[in-house]
Amino acid sequence: MNLILRLAWRNIFRNGRRTFLTCLLLACSLIALVLTDGVMRGMMDLMVETTTRTFAGEAQAHKKxxxxxxxxxxxxxxxxxxxxxxxxxxxxxxxxxxxxxxxxxxxxxxxxxxxxxxxxxxxxxxxxxxxxxxxxxxxxxxxxxxxxxxxxxxxxxxxxxxxxxxxxxxxxxxxxxxxxxxxxxxxxxxxxxxxxxxxxxxxxxxxxxxxxxxxxxxxxxxxxxxxxxxxxxxxxxxxxxxxGDIEAASWVDLQPQMSAMLAMVDFSLLIVGGILFLIASLGIINSMFMSIYERIYEFGVAMAIGTRPSQMVTLIMAEAFFLALLSIVGGMIVSYFLIDYFSVAGIPMGDMEFEGISIHNNIKTIFDISQFTVLPLSVVALTLVAAIYPALFTARIVPSEALHKSL
Structure with missing residues (x-):
């Protein structure tokens, strides 16, 4: 296993330009997703604050x-x-x-x-x-x-x-x-x-x-x-x-349309993330296949001398894992500074209106620990899933056919 991991680490740097572009694609997807999450959380916080702190209050008590x-x-x-x-x-x-x-x-x-x-x-x-x-x-x-x-x-x-x-x-x-x-x-x-x-x-x-x-x-x-x-x-x-005859309720019950929007935040983020990562996965598959076709002669030799198909799958999956690892390290660093900057400066969105509520303030991004735990792990999982097809293709390489190909 150590040998396979060392080979995988070296292989991803055999074509530095391709590795850089693939990692850039994944990193940009992660950055976009983190910023989207931060902006949506900030927008909802601003709308809730505008609704509750303007006049209604965060909760109210009335007679039943x-x-x-x-x-x-x-x-x-x-x-x-x-x-x-x-x-x-x-x-x-x-x-x-x-x-x-x-x-x-x-x-x-x-x-x-x-x-x-x-x-x-x-x-x-x-x-x-x-x-x-x-x-x-x-x-x-x-x-x-x-x-x-x-x-x-x-x-x-x-x-x-x-x-x-x-x-x-x-x-x-x-x-x-x-x-x-x-x-x-x-x-x-x-x-x-x-x-x-x-x-x-x-x-x-x-x-x-x-x-x-x-x-x-x-x-x-x-x-x-x-x-x-x-x-x-x-x-x-x-x-x-x-x-008795008094009932109290928070803004969640007083403003059901607002609480419904909050419930949609995670679902909306899932849709945005799905679109971004679908595009990214196509780039990963393309990059992996280009790498495989460049080394198909090497794979043929390796399998001819006794390398098992499972080892070939492990090698390709390890390469995908290292690509994801490099991507999330770069993506998280950039995302952190962007989230930190916009949490203070805010993102100017102009005047907006929702349900009769006018919002003038800049939307400040909200930091959440899930942005730097769940989302990066999602990138790793996506990359590994996208690499399954190229890995299985590599495992099915016929040595006799691969050895007829020249570099």
């Missing part, structure tokens, strides 16, 4: 049935039950309490329907990007009659800072109409049509007053210290909150 109907009568009456649990939970980074109701907004020039959110300005700034999204005016300070609306909605209502906006809605537990007058204090732009064109924000205390509730809330949104806790199906936080 609220998410199905968004009925304003389904609110958590004793919000302190949820708040106290979140305050004592070390896994929670921040939480915010919200009320939500459909409302009609009227200005001097126009009117429009939308969602009225009552929020605690200080807590909201720790969970969502409402404060960061302000493009004009001032943030909520807790005073009555403050209101924030989106840039698109401000254009529709033809209002500017300081203008009056009348909000009309139905109160809880009865549905009586309630009206309140506000002065536009701020305009925001999230880059998400759903928010910028239909959502308005007022202070939590005043929203409770016009909704006719004392101290309840429709939603508690919160973020985890470790974002991975949000995708844990056995999350202790989610289970502890889901008691």
């Amino acid at each position: 049935g609220f998410r199905d109907s968004f009925d304003v009568d389904l609110y958590i009456e004793d919000i302190s039950i949820v708040a106290n649990k979140l305050e004592a939970d070390v896994a929670i980074e921040a939480y915010t309490i919200r009320t939500m109701s459909g409302a009609m907004m009227s200005s001097a020039d126009n009117m429009a329907g939308g969602l009225l959110w009552g929020v605690d300005g200080e807590r909201e700034a720790k969970v969502s990007k409402l404060k960061e999204a302000l493009v004009d005016g001032s943030y909520l300070t807790g005073k009555d009659n403050e209101i924030l609306i989106g840039e698109e909605l401000a254009d529709l209502l033809s209002v500017e800072l300081g203008d009056r906006i009348v909000v009309t809605l139905s109160q809880v537990d009865g549905g009586e109409l309630s009206q309140a007058l506000f002065r536009l204090s701020g305009i925001f732009k999230f880059g998400m049509r759903e928010i910028d064109s239909s959502m308005i924000f007022i202070n939590l205390a005043q929203s409770r007053k016009i909704l006719g509730m004392e101290a309840g809330a429709h939603q508690v949104a919160f973020n985890f210290v470790n974002a991975k806790d949000a995708v844990d199906p056995e999350s202790a936080t989610i289970r502890s909150l889901s008691t």
Whole structure:
């Protein structure tokens, strides 16, 4: 076996140019696959962060049935039950309490329907990007009659800072109409049509007053210290909150289309990898056959003096293994530096939009240990599989026919 391995190592350098090109083909396939994996992981992380950290939060708690109907009568009456649990939970980074109701907004020039959110300005700034999204005016300070609306909605209502906006809605537990007058204090732009064109924000205390509730809330949104806790199906936080008539859910359940895309990442990578390695395998087979035809006279002599077909198969497979080994060493070195560079600089993709979510940031590649373990081993396995046919061809060489050939 040692002799065969030494012969295989020497044989791959008999034609250095061909060996270099074959290794380059395999290495480039590996680099492309590693970068594809890093970019896809980075893109999904960016989309999840944009979805959860923009406004929705990584998880939410509601009264049972609220998410199905968004009925304003389904609110958590004793919000302190949820708040106290979140305050004592070390896994929670921040939480915010919200009320939500459909409302009609009227200005001097126009009117429009939308969602009225009552929020605690200080807590909201720790969970969502409402404060960061302000493009004009001032943030909520807790005073009555403050209101924030989106840039698109401000254009529709033809209002500017300081203008009056009348909000009309139905109160809880009865549905009586309630009206309140506000002065536009701020305009925001999230880059998400759903928010910028239909959502308005007022202070939590005043929203409770016009909704006719004392101290309840429709939603508690919160973020985890470790974002991975949000995708844990056995999350202790989610289970502890889901008691009685209260239900809690992470973004995986709140955003099923996003979680479905995450489930498709590995499948998509498998398709990309299959295409890349199919092309690479054809190059390997071609290179191996060229090498075999150049040495067919030598193989004929070797088999004529007693070399067994199994030894010939082992020799060709060993040559393929060394080609793969050289390829993955070079490919992993280049891949590491590329992944490291783009994890900081990011890949500029321009403006993208998915499910109404506008993404402006560069996509930063994500490092994962599988990129430097599973993928390189896949290259070795592919190379060995591609070398089976040339190896079997070599084992079937007839010495008498091979000896008639000249170099």
